[in-house]
Amino acid sequence: MSTRALPLYVTIGIFLLAYGVFWLQFPNILSTRVVGNLLTDNAYLGIVAVGMTLVILGGGIDLSVGSVIAFSGVFIAVMLRDTGLHPLAVFAALLALTTAFGAGMGFLIDRLAMPAFIVTLAGMFLARGAAYILSIDSVPIQHPFYDALQGAYWLMPGKGRLTGIGVVMVLTFALGMIVAHKTRFGASVYALGGGEAAARLMGVRQGRTTVLVYAFSGAMAGLSGIVFSIYTGSGYSLATVGTELTAIAAVVIGGTLLSGGAGYMFGTLVGVLTMGLIQTYIVFDGSLSSWWTKIVVGILLLAFILLQKGLLKLSQMRLAKGAP
């Protein structure tokens, strides 16, 4: 059997197992209400994790996304408060802005041959600072269009609500899967993550690919910011601190190799849902501190890093034994 997809299967297995165990204790957890909430509550995280998955697959990292989400919220709130623009126009402007921001970081990473960590760390402070400049306080969003967006949902059998932002997340993952697995750009990203020298020899346009990867991540962070603003109904410059790290955790729990080149977009979806499921369980239980989420996520992360390491060792041993 190939070891390629094993982390994905493990991820799915853990998710199903956890769901099963929780279901034994709280049969309600299988209701469409819980499923609907799982999608809604994790929509912004899932969307940003789509971008992060592509970045990590390409061997990079994007630490700016948490700040970009916060900036997006404040930007939208302030624009809607101070100008007469329609939210859709504001969304378009925001997405253009965050995409360009990501592209700019990608350009610096490529041109200056700087570590992505440093460049996006700078981006993180920059975006957070820009959010503060727009407003220090939480700015409520009041607009009829927003009320409509917040109220948009489809009723599933069992009275669960499939909300608009939940659907956006699922569609974003679909887009992410197509980009990562079905386009030449996606193949180039995997190639870069596998090894830059070989990728160049195979004809990957490294600069273009790097810029596009971070632009994509910036766009996803912007979209996530829009979804977060719909979810919370406000923009606050102190929001989503550390979300970039949660997204990285979701990507790794989803079975993607942190050093790049191996993983699946679908795994990240399962990773996000797994983290959401743990949170849901803690809410159901009622007596557990919410900090248990962090502890379990920490344990899962560690387990996946060990799994990846073990798989690497296994395939090396297999090769040493003389695979064909």
Add this chain to the structure above:
Amino acid sequence: MLLSIRSLTKTFPGTLALDGVDFDLRAGEVHALLGENGAGKSTLIKCLTGAYRRDGGTVTLDGAPIDPQSTAHAQELGIGTVYQEVNLLPNLTVAQNLMFGREPRRFGLIQTRAMRAQARAMLAEYGLSLDVDRDLGTYSVAIRQIIAIARAVALSGKVLILDEPTASLDAAEVRMVFDVVRSLRERGLGIVFVSHFLDQVFDLTDRVTVLRNGRKIVTEDTANLDRVRLIEHMLGRELEDATAHPVMARGPRPPMLEFRGMGRRGVIEPFDLAVGQGEVVGLAGLLGSGRTESAELLFGLRNAHSGTARDQKGPLDLSSPRAAIAAGFGLVPEERKTDGIVADLSVRENIILGLQARAGWARPLSRGEQNRLADDYIARLDIRTSGRDKRVGELSGGNQQKVVLARWLAMNPRFLILDEPTRGIDVGAHAEILRLIHELVEGGMSLLVISSEIDELIAVSDRVIVLRDRRHVAELTGEEIAPNRIMGAIAATERAA
């Protein structure tokens, strides 16, 4: 003539890397390009593949002048290259690697099924039937090389440059790759073959061109060349008797070190090893048989799960390289570039590195002392560098190896482990390193030499230990040290498998 190069010139600051080189490649021939390190082979190839732009001269392909600007451009023109390593991506599937950049698409989306089918068809031309959905990294190096060749041929299709394609292959794998190369020759490709292995050159090629110091020395039909003449062309001097040695029948050596039951689970089975003073012990075996692992255990790079080490005075602590160094051990590692040299430091800094580390940073060697040491070893080992403050990364492989050796010699170890000391270095430096081994042993140093080249082991060893499947399986001394005996001991595994 398929490819014709006239008066090719390339200069780098301070050096004339190629000086009016002519080179012709016919369709349907395998043409060896030989030369010592620094002769200009790589530069010539890089000018063809677009990695470098030439400074002068003409290159024509199929009668039309060409000027490759990049690897991709050279590929479009019809020149494909397969390197020793780093050709393809181990994390992508075989099909993705083969079809990368040319994936069949519909509406901009890759058609996975069609891609697989095309990849299978490509491999079928080479008589390979692989699971194209498996990661490339799960296949052996030989298969990967063939896949790299298949990709290069599919992309380019006129000229195929093979740059040391067999350096990390065993004999059976080399045959496999050669069969592929021969079939491509029959299809009418022009193939440039660069290799350090002269046997392979005689086995495979139709013509040979020898470069030396950036000039073309000779182009001849391989059939008209004999080995000594060829080596003479490459070295530009009469080959000294350094590579053909008598067995070192020097009688038993006074015992010095004794290792008992050294082993590490899953890495190397416990083994005993005694090393005498001034003795050379050779380790023979295939790649992955546990040669390097044995050395790593002895040097404390990996900790042994079992076993003891002692000398005449008492037990030795080998729990870390630092402890091993304190016990008078040294290790010249196999991976020179990553584990041996510090490329960005100067020759001088590299040489004094070990000595300074042992002394501790509180007691720095004076600059005068450093210079004296560096100059001393540059002269003694004939390290070819423009000065002691040149970056080691800019030296040729053989000279880098000498710098690593100098670092250890400066510390005057009693037991030095050499892991593949002549890998990837040219014939001249090769001979010098073998000569140096003899000198060191005369001086009373004990050596453990790991090598894939059996002739080399025979040339230097008092005793040869053969490894197989992570086990020390045979020990040969005196008259027993002969190619057929060593091969026999190594090959016992092949029958079992």
